[in-house]
Amino acid sequence: MTATTPILAAHGALASQNCQACPIRHRAVCAKCDDDELVRLERMKSYRTWQAGETIVMEGGALPFVGSVVKGSASLTRYLEDGRVQMVGLLMPSDFIGRPGRKTAPYKVTAITEVTLCMFDRSRFEALLESSMHVSSRLLEMSLDELDAARDWMLLLGRKTAREKVATFLALVFRRAPTSAAPLRCTLPLGRDTIATYLGLTIETVSRQVTGLRREGVIRLEGNGRTILCDDFPALLAQAGDDAFDDADDPFFR
Amino acid sequence: MTATTPILAAHGALASQNCQACPIRHRAVCAKCDDDELVRLERMKSYRTWQAGETIVMEGGALPFVGSVVKGSASLTRYLEDGRVQMVGLLMPSDFIGRPGRKTAPYKVTAITEVTLCMFDRSRFEALLESSMHVSSRLLEMSLDELDAARDWMLLLGRKTAREKVATFLALVFRRAPTSAAPLRCTLPLGRDTIATYLGLTIETVSRQVTGLRREGVIRLEGNGRTILCDDFPALLAQAGDDAFDDADDPFFR
DNA sequence: CGTAGGATTGATGATGTTCAAAATTGGTGG
DNA sequence: CCACCAATTTTGAACATCATCAATCCTACG
Numbered sequence: 001m002t003a004t005t006p007i008l009a010a011h012g013a014l015a016s017q018n019c020q021a022c023p024i025r026h027r028a029v030c031a032k033c034d035d036d037e038l039v040r041l042e043r044m045k046s047y048r049t050w051q052a053g054e055t056i057v058m059e060g061g062a063l064p065f066v067g068s069v070v071k072g073s074a075s076l077t078r079y080l081e082d083g084r085v086q087m088v089g090l091l092m093p094s095d096f097i098g099r100p101g102r103k104t105a106p107y108k109v110t111a112i113t114e115v116t117l118c119m120f121d122r123s124r125f126e127a128l129l130e131s132s133m134h135v136s137s138r139l140l141e142m143s144l145d146e147l148d149a150a151r152d153w154m155l156l157l158g159r160k161t162a163r164e165k166v167a168t169f170l171a172l173v174f175r176r177a178p179t180s181a182a183p184l185r186c187t188l189p190l191g192r193d194t195i196a197t198y199l200g201l202t203i204e205t206v207s208r209q210v211t212g213l214r215r216e217g218v219i220r221l222e223g224n225g226r227t228i229l230c231d232d233f234p235a236l237l238a239q240a241g242d243d244a245f246d247d248a249d250d251p252f253f254r
Numbered sequence: 255m256t257a258t259t260p261i262l263a264a265h266g267a268l269a270s271q272n273c274q275a276c277p278i279r280h281r282a283v284c285a286k287c288d289d290d291e292l293v294r295l296e297r298m299k300s301y302r303t304w305q306a307g308e309t310i311v312m313e314g315g316a317l318p319f320v321g322s323v324v325k326g327s328a329s330l331t332r333y334l335e336d337g338r339v340q341m342v343g344l345l346m347p348s349d350f351i352g353r354p355g356r357k358t359a360p361y362k363v364t365a366i367t368e369v370t371l372c373m374f375d376r377s378r379f380e381a382l383l384e385s386s387m388h389v390s391s392r393l394l395e396m397s398l399d400e401l402d403a404a405r406d407w408m409l410l411l412g413r414k415t416a417r418e419k420v421a422t423f424l425a426l427v428f429r430r431a432p433t434s435a436a437p438l439r440c441t442l443p444l445g446r447d448t449i450a451t452y453l454g455l456t457i458e459t460v461s462r463q464v465t466g467l468r469r470e471g472v473i474r475l476e477g478n479g480r481t482i483l484c485d486d487f488p489a490l491l492a493q494a495g496d497d498a499f500d501d502a503d504d505p506f507f508r
Numbered sequence: 509c510g511t512a513g514g515a516t517t518g519a520t521g522a523t524g525t526t527c528a529a530a531a532t533t534g535g536t537g538g
Numbered sequence: 539c540c541a542c543c544a545a546t547t548t549t550g551a552a553c554a555t556c557a558t559c560a561a562t563c564c565t566a567c568g
Contacts, residue, residue: 078408081495129391140354151360152332154408200413204524223532223534226547416555459556465515
């Protein structure tokens with residue numbers, strides 16, 4: 001068996017990709033790896049794809065792997081007894097899933113769009129962690145970034161108004177949009193329900209705030225309300241209520 | 255100069271303590287260190303104490319050190335432009351302050367009680383991080399625990415009612431109380447204002463919920479309202495609305 | 509015994525939720 | 539090509555919760 005032998009997972013399997021050509025090569029947990037370490041990772045990795053809406057891991061369920069998001073986005077959610085939900089994390093390409101030393105997931109992980117993961121067998125990954133500073137130090141960096149992002153979100157959840165929450169979210173989305181010239185345009189991969197879960201609001205309140213921003217001329221809508229345009233980005237930022245937007249701490253831009 | 259030479263900081267300095275006798279020796283970032291690494295840490299450490307209410311670091315201010323809380327507790331808070339505040343972290347003994355590679359603090363750090371920090375010069379600590387897997391892997395563990403705690407708190411901030419927030423907070427406090435037999439008794443080091451900042455509520459709402467719990471016989475108050483007794487802990491947990499209390503993810507018990 | 513700081517209580521109002529219905533869109537099949 | 543259907547979004551009205559503003563009360567302390 002060589003490092004380039006295709007490895008197949010049980011379901012939705014993809015052929016193994018060459019790490020050198022990987023789109024997240026320089027941002028994911030493997031970012032600092034040298035060629036030898038990359039070979040070790042290629043030996044233990046496998047790909048799998050989930051469709052939008054599919055559950056990747058149940059809350060409290062077994063998580064026999066760790067891995068990176070290669071393509072698409074996924075949500076981490078927590079539940080209260082009576083069914084109330086809060087999204088506690090949004091995974092984008094290069095983000096890491098799972099944690100060394102833990103075999104079950106403390107959150108439910110759900111595919112928002114079609115998601116492809118690059119999965120590593122946990123025990124073999126842990127062995128690599130112990131021997132390679134490149135992997136462990138990158139994982140530490142990424143975890144500290146996640147921690148900052150989570151704390152930013154705590155400020156939003158605890159203190160921002162519905163209007164500020166929605167404006168903050170939209171500003172976040174536009175920062176990732178391919179277009180940088182006005183009008184900014186973005187087609188959300190999320191429904192109102194997912195946005196509500198992310199912001200700690202109800203669907204109705206999200207909808208009302210989007211409508212409010214539209215009426216005030218800050219944004220425009222197209223089609224089914226999932227495509228949003230913005231002619232005046234500073235006006236949107238002004239509604240976000242933030243001290244200052246700081247890309248480095250922005251959950252979408254790590 | 256030897257490893258046991260007392261090192262003095264500019265203000266509120268304490269003599270260097272022996273790491274072996276340190277109360278947080280087995281829980282802090284140095285938990286996994288061997289004797290050699292401990293010697294290196296002793297060479298770069300210094301102690302400093304702040305009084306309750308003092309600012310340890312300003313939001314956005316320079317943070318020339320990293321370090322561990324040895325004694326007391328401190329809060330991490332973030333602000334919006336108009337002054338709204340949210341506590342985003344509660345530091346207890348053994349918790350770590352600062353992050354490698356970053357020279358400014360993204361949060362304001364305030365002493366809740368009298369606080370003593372064991373501070374390490376940042377650049378020397380970073381050098382140790384690069385050479386010692388024991389320090390970096392422990393820091394990774396602690397950071398991932400913090401991340402879990404932050405996400406738990408996101409669920410509280412986003413979805414719990416005022417009653418559930420206060421009950422959750424009190425349950426948290428009682429879990430740290432020295433007494434394990436009924437009646438549980440605890441004297442809070444926090445005022446109503448700090449609790450409100452922690453829970454994303456106002457002082458008045460916290461007070462009303464405490465009163466509500468008292469009227470319903472779940473808790474009793476003593477003195478100025480900072481000493482709280484609980485005869486029926488399960489009744490308190492029932493008010494917390496949580497799925498299950500899980501010590502491992504509890505921000506007070508890491 | 510008086511005072512200051514913190515905690516509690518009360519009255520009122522704003523904000524966001526809930527429940528219910530209507531509108532819009534994209535897809536399907538005649 | 540058009541009509542219909544299901545899913546999603548939007549809108550409306552009533553309500554609940556929590557914040558705000560303004561006293562008042564309590565406790566610790568001098």
